[in-house]
Amino acid sequence: MATKLTAKKPLSVNRRSHALNKTNHFQKPNLIKTTINGQTVITTAREARAAKKALNK
Numbered sequence: 069m070a071t072k073l074t075a076k077k078p079l080s081v082n083r084r085s086h087a088l089n090k091t092n093h094f095q096k097p098n099l100i101k102t103t104i105n106g107q108t109v110i111t112t113a114r115e116a117r118a119a120k121k122a123l124n125k
Contacts, residue, residue, distance in 0.1 A: 069108075070101050070108040070109055070110045071107070071108075071109055071110070072109070072110045073109045073110065073111045073115070074097070074099070074110070074111050074112050074115055076097040076112055077097070078094040078095060078096045078097070079094065079095040080092070080093075080094055081093050081094070081095055097112050098112055098113040098114070099111070099112060099113075100112070100113050100116060102116045102119075104116075104119055104123070105123075
C-alpha cells in the first residue's frame with residue numbers, strides 16, 4: 069500500500085464567467101504514485117521531480 073507524503077489539499081477557487089457569475093470550483097493537486105528507494109509513495113508531481121533530482125546527485 070502506498071503512503072501519502074504530501075500535505076497538499078484541493079484549492080478552493082471561484083470560476084468567473086463573462087457575466088461575472090461566481091461558481092465554486094476546486095483545483096486538485098497533481099498526485100502521482102512513484103517508487104522511491106523501493107517504497108511506493110503518493111506525492112505531487114513537483115515533489116516527485118525534486119526527490120528524483122536529489123537522489124541522482
